Amino acid sequence: MKIIISGENREDLNKVSEIAKKLGLEVNSTETRKKSNSKELLRLMQEKSASGGIKSIPDPVAWQEKVREDRHLYGRNK
Structure with a gap:
């Protein structure tokens, strides 16, 4: 039973x-779930970082520059 x-x-x-x-x-409140999810996410990120990151992306800075798309801002781009 759940209330x-x-x-x-x-x-x-x-x-x-x-x-x-x-x-x-x-x-099991929303706040409890948020804290639990946050702790789990932090644990997963630390685990991935300790393992050396994402192996398919050898240079994260170069990867970000390649995939990032800047949007054109009205009046700022020529």
């Missing part, structure tokens, strides 16, 4: 969350 509680008042939502935790219920 979803939503509302605009952050203080009230935090109170409900604390009560649920005291009752031993699992609380």
